[in-house]
Amino acid sequence: MSKAKAMNIKAKTNAIGWSFIAIAVIMICAFYFYPMIKALMLSFQSGTGTNLHYVGGDNYARLFKDQTFITALKNTFIFLIIQVPIMIVLAMFISVLLNDSKLKFKGFFRTAIFLPAVTSLVAYSVIFKYLFGNDGLINSLLTNLHLIDAPIQWITDPFWxxxxxxxxxxxxxxxxxxxxxxSALQNIDNSIYEAARIDGASAFRQFRAITIPMLKPIILFTSITSTIGTLQLFDEVMNITKGGPGNSTTTLSQYIYNLSFKYTPDFGYAATVSYGVVILIVIFSILQFRLAGDKNG
Known part of the structure; x- marks a missing residue:
């Protein structure tokens, strides 16, 4: 086969390959990269509605003086540093229990615990709002058990x-x-645990010396995805507390929504806050990679 013919076949092969991914590439550029670039350009503009004008870096300077933004940032950090570690530890603990070969009805328990993840965000938020209302099931249960004397203000008190x-x-x-x-636990060779038991390692020692190191990539993955999800928290706050009382539960994502649709529309400043969230996500992701010792992070 001549060199020219081989190059012609390679060119045709490349053209066929690109034709398969061309639509996907166009769609990604149109619906991901273009909006990202457009939002970045928008963050340097200000004005009401679509009546925008270029203001340079004024929007970014405004962030540090905006008390509502600072409050939303603090609230988001509180949810992040409290909820994410609790959820990660709880998920790991439950997975270890459900991975026990002696446990009966494992399929039922796994399905039951996973079901909340596929529940409608709005539906479950509304249910939680009624459950934690002043005369809701939670207060009624705690009162009947004589754990509280008066209903807890779950929705109207800033702390609760x-x-x-x-x-x-x-x-x-x-x-x-x-x-x-x-999934990760089921991929760990059981012979490792058997060897540890023969050496006299306790269950806790096995968990600390075998399970946690083996789960390190998954711990990193779930920590990053949970951090990103918490920094973008919106549905629960919007449907349960509406950011209240006052702004005590307002998150960054809800503040972006308010700037765009609730207050006098300021899409330029809303885009600035959005890129503030992007910067936070990048910073936290890098920190988590570094803390996990990932050299590629």
């Missing part, structure tokens, strides 16, 4: 409203993360 949101997102996403840990 945060607790309600943390409980809600932990209930929904623990099962989702559990699936990743369960």
């Amino acid at each position: 409203a945060k607790i309600t949101i943390i409980i809600a997102i932990t209930w929904r996403w623990t099962g989702y993360n559990m699936i990743f840990y369960l």
